[in-house]
Amino acid sequence: MDSSLPSAAPKCPSHPDRLAATTCSRCGTFLCSQCVVARPERLCAACLARKLSDLPASRPYSFRGALQTGWTLLRARFGLYLALTGVFALPEALVRLWVPGLQALLGFLCSTTLGLVGVLACLSCAAEAGLGRRIDWWTALRAALRAWPRAFLARLGAAVQVALFFLLLIVPGFIRWVQLCVVTPVALLEHSGSALRRSAELTAGWGWSLLGLLCAANVLLLLLVGSTALLVGEVAELAPPLLGPAVLLQTWLANVGALCVEMLMLGAYFGLKSSTERAEELLFEQDPASR
Numbered sequence: 001m002d003s004s005l006p007s008a009a010p011k012c013p014s015h016p017d018r019l020a021a022t023t024c025s026r027c028g029t030f031l032c033s034q035c036v037v038a039r040p041e042r043l044c045a046a047c048l049a050r051k052l053s054d055l056p057a058s059r060p061y062s063f064r065g066a067l068q069t070g071w072t073l074l075r076a077r078f079g080l081y082l083a084l085t086g087v088f089a090l091p092e093a094l095v096r097l098w099v100p101g102l103q104a105l106l107g108f109l110c111s112t113t114l115g116l117v118g119v120l121a122c123l124s125c126a127a128e129a130g131l132g133r134r135i136d137w138w139t140a141l142r143a144a145l146r147a148w149p150r151a152f153l154a155r156l157g158a159a160v161q162v163a164l165f166f167l168l169l170i171v172p173g174f175i176r177w178v179q180l181c182v183v184t185p186v187a188l189l190e191h192s193g194s195a196l197r198r199s200a201e202l203t204a205g206w207g208w209s210l211l212g213l214l215c216a217a218n219v220l221l222l223l224l225v226g227s228t229a230l231l232v233g234e235v236a237e238l239a240p241p242l243l244g245p246a247v248l249l250q251t252w253l254a255n256v257g258a259l260c261v262e263m264l265m266l267g268a269y270f271g272l273k274s275s276t277e278r279a280e281e282l283l284f285e286q287d288p289a290s291r
């Protein structure tokens, strides 16, 4: 087009009449300004597609895939999860130490209210990690507080429904438990519609696989909580002065264990979602800038 251009200047491979403005940061191919599809990372269309399909959040659902994604998300920010869980499990531990008569009730109330803030903050970090992004604890905490009312109500609704179905008969209880197993990620990451209905939609068709995941994860959690509670009982008899630290440690461990189950269900949620939707849509929906 322009004969005055030096012939050695690189051209865009898709638009030979244009000079290359840059190169793809991943594969190095020349790109004109129109061919750069992801900014500021400077990616070509092929590399963006490859990157999206590599994201933990875009693997389609399978039993093994959910375990892998959950494990990837857990490892992504494990130190931060330990810290957040420690801070938000502290009130529960203190209540258990200092209010002996009502410890079960008050501890439960603490974990379902304050503890949930910690869980949501960790899940926010993990969800961003699943989409290839990194947020700091402060951003995660703000996202957690924003999502708290919706997540609290969704979890309460799910717990009541599962309990009622179990009272009716065992089998409907299990079915409802599986159907509502991703209400927390839904309440956190999707901002409209009924989280309970959405969870039931997403889980449809994967009942046995999800039941297996839920049972395995919760049996492990029960073993962890039960065995550490037994140890605390031993400490109370053998070394009463160490009871305080033992209760703190046990509450922390139990909360970390519960968080592992939540991470697994976040992994399952991403899988269920990308089995039906494209990763790109997921990415745009999660982008804080586009809200």
Ligand SMILES: [Zn+2]
Pocket: 024, 025, 026, 027, 028, 029, 043, 044, 045, 046, 047, 048
């Ligand atoms: Zn490229």
Ligand SMILES: [Zn+2]
Pocket: 012, 013, 014, 015, 018, 031, 032, 033, 034, 035
């Ligand atoms: Zn081009």
